[in-house]
Amino acid sequence: MTDADLIAACRQGNSRAQKLLYERFAGLMLSVCSRYLRHREDAEEVMLMGFVKVFKALDQYRHEGSFEGWIRKIMVNEALGQLRRKEPLHLAIDDYPVDVAITAADAESDLNAADLMHMLTQLPAGYRTVFNLYAVEGYTHPEIAELLGITEGTSKSQLSKARAMLQRRLGGASNAAASTSSPKEYYATGRY
Secondary structure (H helix, E strand, C coil): CCHHHHHHHHHCCCHHHHHHHHHHHHHHHHHHHHHHCCCHHHHHHHHHHHHHHHHHHHHHCCCCCCHHHHHHHHHHHHHHHHHHHHCCCCCCCCCCCCCCCCECCCCCCCCCHHHHHHHHHHCCHHHHHHHHHHHHCCCCHHHHHHHHCCCHHHHHHHHHHHHHHHHHHHHHHHCCCECCCCHHHHHHCCCC
16 A cells, blocks of 8 residues: 555544554654654654644645655654653753864774664763754754754754764774864864
């Protein structure tokens, strides 16, 4: 059954189609929610609340862009709402200096997806949220600033600090040699 057929059946109230839609996207959406929230129970709760919103808002889906992307956006917004309620973002935290050494990623490392996911969940909430929105979801800094009620500069700073922290941890996990890249060289790349 195509997404379009599934959407049409769900709009008609077909409970079998609703179950199929949930089963098709639940795993992926749980991983989306898990990237934002530290505890699996919170991620599951957010995902379920997100699916309630998906089913209520199906009539608003206009078949512009991917259906998965539309659902993802609902899940991200739901996760951000949960963060605001349960885990303050602390976006002004400045515990880590900006001029930390950048660690080169080792392509031969034994790091797996579960290890990386664990590292992401260990980031402070603000770092984790901005990193996910920018690096994973593809939001721009102006969009992140608007979503979170922060400045673009704060968004860029949080992303830089998240990357530096992850790179330090990746360096420890893979024992890769540290590079001596300066912050100036890092910002010259334009990839922040």
